[in-house]
Amino acid sequence: QTRTRIKEALAAEGARDRITVRGWARTVRRGKEVAFIALNDGSCFASLQVVLSPELEHYEAAVRCGTGACLEVEGALVASPAAGQRWEVHARQVRLLGSSDADYPLQKKRHSFDFLRSIAHLRPRANAFGAVFRVRSALSFAIHNFFRERGFLYVHTPIITANDCEGAGEMFRVTTLDASAPPHSEGNIDWSQDFFGDRTGLTVSGQLQGELFASAFSDVYTFGPTFRAENSNTSRHAAEFWMIEPEMAFADLAEDCALAEDFLRYLVTFALQECGEDLVFFNERIEKGLLDKLEALAAAEFQTMSYSEAVQRLEKAGRSFEFPVAWGADLQSEHERYLTEEVVGGPLFVTDYPTDIKAFYMRQNDDGKTVAAMDLLVPRVGEIIGGSQREERLDVLQGKMTACGIDPQHLWWYLDSRRWGSCPHAGFGLGFERLLMYVTGMENIRDVIPFPRTPGNARF
Numbered sequence: 001q002t003r004t005r006i007k008e009a010l011a012a013e014g015a016r017d018r019i020t021v022r023g024w025a026r027t028v029r030r031g032k033e034v035a036f037i038a039l040n041d042g043s044c045f046a047s048l049q050v051v052l053s054p055e056l057e058h059y060e061a062a063v064r065c066g067t068g069a070c071l072e073v074e075g076a077l078v079a080s081p082a083a084g085q086r087w088e089v090h091a092r093q094v095r096l097l098g099s100s101d102a103d104y105p106l107q108k109k110r111h112s113f114d115f116l117r118s119i120a121h122l123r124p125r126a127n128a129f130g131a132v133f134r135v136r137s138a139l140s141f142a143i144h145n146f147f148r149e150r151g152f153l154y155v156h157t158p159i160i161t162a163n164d165c166e167g168a169g170e171m172f173r174v175t176t177l178d179a180s181a182p183p184h185s186e187g188n189i190d191w192s193q194d195f196f197g198d199r200t201g202l203t204v205s206g207q208l209q210g211e212l213f214a215s216a217f218s219d220v221y222t223f224g225p226t227f228r229a230e231n232s233n234t235s236r237h238a239a240e241f242w243m244i245e246p247e248m249a250f251a252d253l254a255e256d257c258a259l260a261e262d263f264l265r266y267l268v269t270f271a272l273q274e275c276g277e278d279l280v281f282f283n284e285r286i287e288k289g290l291l292d293k294l295e296a297l298a299a300a301e302f303q304t305m306s307y308s309e310a311v312q313r314l315e316k317a318g319r320s321f322e323f324p325v326a327w328g329a330d331l332q333s334e335h336e337r338y339l340t341e342e343v344v345g346g347p348l349f350v351t352d353y354p355t356d357i358k359a360f361y362m363r364q365n366d367d368g369k370t371v372a373a374m375d376l377l378v379p380r381v382g383e384i385i386g387g388s389q390r391e392e393r394l395d396v397l398q399g400k401m402t403a404c405g406i407d408p409q410h411l412w413w414y415l416d417s418r419r420w421g422s423c424p425h426a427g428f429g430l431g432f433e434r435l436l437m438y439v440t441g442m443e444n445i446r447d448v449i450p451f452p453r454t455p456g457n458a459r460f
């Protein structure tokens, strides 16, 4: 018999004489006359109530199956007298596909996110994580929809690469795992163990290759995993995260910001429309006021402020920060939060950062001190997008590379795009996990990615 997804069963138009569902028992409860199993198959937040009467064959075995057991239930879908659900299933046949027992770590009670992280292999079966990973999946599709509707080409940029796009020295090295290889030391690295003799690492960003494709296809985007060997233990940084990076030929910084704004609004609107049930859960249990916040974002225009103005606002804040504020220093997350939460009360583009604190590829402004960069900051999360107009002038770009200590020889292929048919262009990177933190209200990046990679966290 064909299986009906629980989401479909719960949304049925009318009763059905015969239905087959499969899923995992969230709870098993013996009543006075009958027993109840709440069955969940991940297709939606809600579980389907299965009613078992003692006449049922294998009744005792079914009732002893244990929380977490996997079951197949065949029976009738009938109107439920219980509050909060329209339908329940009266079982005619229950098949235990995989039993469980009292050692199952996800027994019915509230678990801390810390504990659930330690059982990342089982947590997808917990309510909150069901909701997180459904939203994650839905937004992945929305991202592709958005760019497809606008005629962007989807390009797969490499994971293994020799270039450090951000120049921040945060690349993981790629090498062959070989237990018998001689130990590496600082001064005597055996590159022959690396990528067939080449010095390579895991990409920190697909941008440089994205720029090459924008120089051929005009509007492109990448969406893939990126890696940062950043040994910081914060709730917003992961060593492996997913990034969406559009790149547009013939665009300047203002058009870049306009795309970022449209994009974020589209994604939030999509989540409100497609993930309503899950967002209601987040609104009730994770971040009070989440739905109002998302609806406000979908409706309002984002504000913009230059870096210099942001520094002035911070200096006039009338309070002290842990990190001092001074023109030329990067904004820390406490500063970003102050600006979005207390100054504008919503998303904020900060533009035109000092040249010295930004990457080599950003376009130099006429003032000689700043670059055409933008960061989009949002309340609670801080920086969610980083982008810029790119330096398209060959001589200026070469000068900036030298100033940043990058050997232009190393990026000869990138420079070629400025040599032949160079064009003004701009792009940005949206951190997918930061977006998910914003949309779900989850407070730790480790809780919006299936198997987080952070220092000390490479199991599973």
Ligand code: 4AD
Binding pocket: 165, 166, 204, 205, 206, 207, 228, 230, 236, 237, 238, 239, 241, 243, 245, 246, 383, 384, 385, 386, 387, 388, 427, 428, 429, 430, 431, 432, 433, 434, 445
């Ligand atoms: O600001 P970033 O470093 O910019 C770039 O990589 C550019 N090449 C993007 C571009 O213009 N195409 O990173 C972009 C975004 C950040 O705003 C943040 O949302 C996210 O990526 N991000 C991280 N997310 C999780 N963990 C980390 N360690 C992250 N580092 C950056």
Ligand code: MG
Binding pocket: 375, 383, 385, 386
């Ligand atoms: Mg950044």
